[in-house]
Amino acid sequence: MKGVRCKCGFSTVAQRNLCPRCGKQMTATDWPDRGKVLSFTRLGAMPERLDSPYNLVLVSVEKGPKIVCWSDIDLKQNDEVNIIPRNGKCFCRPTNGPMKERNLRRL
Numbered sequence: 001m002k003g004v005r006c007k008c009g010f011s012t013v014a015q016r017n018l019c020p021r022c023g024k025q026m027t028a029t030d031w032p033d034r035g036k037v038l039s040f041t042r043l044g045a046m047p048e049r050l051d052s053p054y055n056l057v058l059v060s061v062e063k064g065p066k067i068v069c070w071s072d073i074d075l076k077q078n079d080e081v082n083i084i085p086r087n088g089k090c091f092c093r094p095t096n097g098p099m100k101e102r103n104l105r106r107l
């Protein structure tokens, strides 16, 4: 998963030249496609092209940024997940859970 980081500690999966926190040049970084669930939200209203139930998950990448991912699987805090970037969004699923191929194919 591509992203950038700054010497000040700011990191993100977005592509930025300058750090939004301190204004310095940022360094391109390859973050691991894994993280831990920080929080989990089940959405009531679905965005276009996503089928319910879909969940928003805040994932902390090891030594990296916190990113918002989508998931069709119920997760809980501290669950280990794989992060799958797709069409400009990030999806996640448990590292040891079943993969729902039918949902990924539809994206």
Ligand SMILES: [Zn+2]
Residues within 6 Å of the ligand: 006, 007, 008, 009, 010, 019, 020, 021, 022, 023, 024
């Ligand atoms: Zn910075």
